Amino acid sequence: MKTRYTYGGDEHIYVEIGEEMSLEAFFVALSMSNAVRDANLPGVTEICPANSSFQVRFDPDVTDPEEMMAAIKQLEAFSDQAEKRLSTRIIEIPVFYQDPWTHETLMRFRERHQDPSGTDLDYAARINGYDSVEAFIEAHHSAPWFVSMVGFVAGLPFLYQLVEREKQLQVPKYLRPRTDTPKLTVGYGGCFSCIYSVRGAGGYQMFGITPMPIYDPEQKVSYLKDFMVFFKPGDIVKWKPIDRTEYDRIEQEVENGTYQPRIAEVEFDLEAFNADIAGTNAKLMEALNDA
Amino acid sequence: MTLEIVKPGLATSVQDLGRPGYFHLGIPEGGAMDRFALRAANMLVGNPEDAACLEAVFMGPEIKFTADTTVAVTGGEMPIMVDGEQQQTWTSFAVKAGQTLSFGFLKSGARIYIAVSGGIDTPPDLGSRSTYPIGALGGIEGRAVAAGDVLPIGAGTAASAGRSVPADLRRGPSNPAELRVLPGLYWHRLTEAAQASFFDDTWTVAPEADRMGYRFKGGRPLELVDREPPFGAGSDPSNIVDGCYSYGSIQVPGGTEPIILHRDAVSGGGYFTLGAIISADMDLIGQLQPNTQVKFVRVEMAEALKARAQRKAMLQKLREELM
Numbered sequence: 381m382k383t384r385y386t387y388g389g390d391e392h393i394y395v396e397i398g399e400e401m402s403l404e405a406f407f408v409a410l411s412m413s414n415a416v417r418d419a420n421l422p423g424v425t426e427i428c429p430a431n432s433s434f435q436v437r438f439d440p441d442v443t444d445p446e447e448m449m450a451a452i453k454q455l456e457a458f459s460d461q462a463e464k465r466l467s468t469r470i471i472e473i474p475v476f477y478q479d480p481w482t483h484e485t486l487m488r489f490r491e492r493h494q495d496p497s498g499t500d501l502d503y504a505a506r507i508n509g510y511d512s513v514e515a516f517i518e519a520h521h522s523a524p525w526f527v528s529m530v531g532f533v534a535g536l537p538f539l540y541q542l543v544e545r546e547k548q549l550q551v552p553k554y555l556r557p558r559t560d561t562p563k564l565t566v567g568y569g570g571c572f573s574c575i576y577s578v579r580g581a582g583g584y585q586m587f588g589i590t591p592m593p594i595y596d597p598e599q600k601v602s603y604l605k606d607f608m609v610f611f612k613p614g615d616i617v618k619w620k621p622i623d624r625t626e627y628d629r630i631e632q633e634v635e636n637g638t639y640q641p642r643i644a645e646v647e648f649d650l651e652a653f654n655a656d657i658a659g660t661n662a663k664l665m666e667a668l669n670d671a
Numbered sequence: 672m673t674l675e676i677v678k679p680g681l682a683t684s685v686q687d688l689g690r691p692g693y694f695h696l697g698i699p700e701g702g703a704m705d706r707f708a709l710r711a712a713n714m715l716v717g718n719p720e721d722a723a724c725l726e727a728v729f730m731g732p733e734i735k736f737t738a739d740t741t742v743a744v745t746g747g748e749m750p751i752m753v754d755g756e757q758q759q760t761w762t763s764f765a766v767k768a769g770q771t772l773s774f775g776f777l778k779s780g781a782r783i784y785i786a787v788s789g790g791i792d793t794p795p796d797l798g799s800r801s802t803y804p805i806g807a808l809g810g811i812e813g814r815a816v817a818a819g820d821v822l823p824i825g826a827g828t829a830a831s832a833g834r835s836v837p838a839d840l841r842r843g844p845s846n847p848a849e850l851r852v853l854p855g856l857y858w859h860r861l862t863e864a865a866q867a868s869f870f871d872d873t874w875t876v877a878p879e880a881d882r883m884g885y886r887f888k889g890g891r892p893l894e895l896v897d898r899e900p901p902f903g904a905g906s907d908p909s910n911i912v913d914g915c916y917s918y919g920s921i922q923v924p925g926g927t928e929p930i931i932l933h934r935d936a937v938s939g940g941g942y943f944t945l946g947a948i949i950s951a952d953m954d955l956i957g958q959l960q961p962n963t964q965v966k967f968v969r970v971e972m973a974e975a976l977k978a979r980a981q982r983k984a985m986l987q988k989l990r991e992e993l994m
Contacts, residue, residue, distance in 0.1 A: 387855040388917025389947030390975040394856055401903025401912045428695040428915045430939055431903070435915035437694070440950075440979065445972055529913060531697035531938040534806035538913055545902070552906050553941070570941060571903040572913065577697075580805055597796060597807045609696045 381405055383456060385449060390440050393449055396433040401540065401571055404464075405432035406528045407650055410613060411462040415455040423448065429613050431528045431538060431572070464650035470524065470616040470668045472642040473575070476627040477501070477517050477588035481562045486586050492556040500585040504551045504568060519549060520587065521619035524664055525573060526648075527611050535577040535595035535609035539617055542653065542661055557583035564590050566619070591622075591630040592641060602637045616648065618668055644671035672738035674787065676820040677771065680732040682881075685791050685810040685822070686784075687723040689934065690799035697938045698808070700918065701801040704782055704882060704934055704957025707842060707986065708746035712786035714993040715743035715763040717830030722790030723800035725816070728782050728881075729960070731774025732816065738768045741788040741830045747780025747843070747958055762835040780843050780958040788827030803935060840989050844955045847873060847964035850931075851952050853975050856920060857911060857943035865893040865926070869945065869967060876963045877928065882935040885956055886928050887965060893926045895943075905941055913941040919948035931956060951978035 381398035398405035423442030505516035525539035567584030577595035594610040633639035644667040689702025703709035751758040802810030872890035895908040
């Protein structure tokens with residue numbers, strides 16, 4: 381990884397930790413953006429960590445861009461030494477794979493897809509070398525995922541799977557983006573999964589849908605009363621496959637205000653994870669199953 | 672008091688100076704596309720500069736007032752009528768209870784700002800009344816105004832009619848419009864030939880031009896430097912590992928049509944950006960109509976800061992004139 385610093389116009393500094401996605405790059409981006417926050421640099425207005433990069437917005441009338449760039453560069457050495465460790469939470473997200481709503485939508489946009497003859501899951505399974513859609517779905521939900529960025533649109537999480545590089549699933553985006561995606565679609569593009577927080581345009585492949593809202597501007601959903609956005613970078617997610625009956629049941633519970641997502645507090649240590657991926661994931665799952 | 676939307680226009684929305692501070696959650700700053708015009712409209716009617724106005728694009732709304740008040744319209748040039756009687760643009764005028772404000776065809780620019788003394792008083796979300804439809808925030812239930820909507824107006828300061836912004840402080844794009852660009856971000860992804868042609872070619876505003884972004888056509892395709900796709904980026908040469916987008920940054924999906932990301936843009940994504948429009952020229956984009964010719968002009972940071980200082984001085988001069 382080689383850190384690259386550049387300007388985004390006269391109001392932004394953009395820091396690319398690595399061209400490639402990796403948890404190492406994510407942790408450096410997160411600890412550097414935290415260091416920028418803690419440094420209270422005059423003029424900084426917004427700090428946005430992303431998958432393998434981060435961006436600082438600032439007022440150049442308060443601090444000259446060159447000075448701001450120098451101040452941020454100085455924090456790199458500090459965050460190199462920062463512990464790659466997070467106190468976070470693991471959340472179980474129910475997913476109805478191969479649901480009728482994303483199916484209807486993907487059929488409407490078939491001419492924008494690499495393989496108009498099948499579904500998004502047929503295509504994703506085939507190009508990743510799986511014999512069946514069922515086997516691919518299992519690979520998608522068997523290991524937990526790490527929220528490495530929140531953005532694109534309001535509250536949308538990008539998720540990176542906690543498996544060895546060679547086991548990562550990779551699927552290109554649609555050839556041309558769709559103009560419609562059902563709300564709460566579980567999508568896939570590049571090496572990232574996502575949950576579309578709202579209905580709208582999108583280019584990620586569509587695998588299923590969750591009945592669990594993750595963005596609520598009216599803040600009526602029981603677990604979104606404190607804040608309208610559910611996810612933050614560093615959250616860990618475990619998909620739980622569900623069928624139509626369970627989908628309907630959860631949707632009704634959300635409506636009644638009685639649905640509570642299953643959540644456990646956990647520690648995530650990158651070195652421990654790299655030393656023993658299966659063992660670390662087993663511990664995460666144990667914490668979740670005890671919750 | 673209230674005002675009633677009789678006809679909504681094309682996409683008229685409540686806007687103020689936006690809701691900074693939530694970009695890391697995918698919620699953009701939003702707010703007026705032409706911030707200077709919004710500030711000027713507010714000053715003309717005695718409002719705080721950041722009060723909420725109506726932003727109308729290409730076509731004006733028709734509005735009925737329930738009480739006497741003072742109104743000003745700034746931004747693009749569009750004939751302004753009160754019960755059919757013509758009013759001056761960039762100038763405050765009186766409206767009586769029961770009268771109707773309407774507009775003729777757009778003559779220049781793209782967006783007008785309608786300020787009412789007291790400001791539009793719809794409930795703020797995350798500190799702003801700006802309408803952000805994707806996230807259903809601000810405005811009226813997060814959407815553009817519709818016929819029959821009744822908008823509450825705050826308590827005004829009885830600003831006088833006939834206050835006017837001097838002509839030299841009304842800024843609009845030239846023709847062809849010039850937009851200054853600071854190269855940066857993923858500029859290195861372009862070949863030298865593409866780096867040159869981006870600035871040499873004349874581009875045209877495409878029909879896909881809205882609060883999220885402005886698309887441009889007509890220039891030569893921009894060739895990207897060959898590379899092995901980085902893990903996680905995607906296979907297209909224009910893909911990157913999804914990162915943040917700067918306000919005003921210019922993405923070029925597939926290397927064909929540049930898109931300037933504006934106030935309601937997505938906060939991040941997987942396309943390379945070649946640099947960003949300087950902050951001093953962001954307002955101008957909001958006044959570009961489709962089919963307008965545009966030249967991108969390369970600048971360095973020193974020039975961007977100088978232009979920013981000029982804009983600030985212009986705003987200060989406006990305050991001295993009107994406050």
